[in-house]
Amino acid sequence: AQKITQTQPGMFVQEKEAVTLDCTYDTSDPSYGLFWYKQPSSGEMIFLIYQGSYDQQNATEGRYSLNFQKARKSANLVISASQLGDSAMYFCAMREGLYSSASKIIFGSGTRLSIRP
């Protein structure tokens, strides 16, 4: 079974609009963390935002917010007021067992976001 599912392979959005990138996850571990990374065409992985499974509030970082719905196991990324520089691949990821030594991050297949001027 897929641990991280991103159902939108590609999205086109008009500049200045808000955009939501979908992510659902699957885990039986009560202690986990969820991440979003941005990968521009240059290839580096840029950390955007993190949400812990025990965090009460949805995470926010500038124009990025994470819509965390624990019961539905979803962790959608919302980008407000999109900019041309937001065009990139976006990966949702999860780390299980936050307080154990097993530390790998599991990535989804990604969503390619294209911002239209």
Add this chain to the structure above:
Amino acid sequence: NAGVMQNPRHLVRRRGQEARLRCSPMKGHSHVYWYRQLPEEGLKFMVYLQKENIIDESGMPKERFSAEFPKEGPSILRIQQVVRGDSAAYFCASSLGLAGGHAYEQYFGPGTRLTVT
């Protein structure tokens, strides 16, 4: 405060040759992770190492691939007798480990793009 360093950034090898990828973690980090990204896919975990120890190699192919993180010097991912299917981007990440319970902070390097001809 240098980030995670990887070299080379680009590596071209002929089929059957060996590839050596190097990763220098952030200063003070003693945990290193290697991930592989095939074209148009998300990152897949390969191996997790601490100084002189392999902690989790569940994502590493059983043959031709090996990794080390010696007491001194960078972590090395070694691929022997490369094949075309090894062509991918290889990312290294480092972390402090379980410091303060915030084990999620993995910082990614810029990646090494391996092309096998």
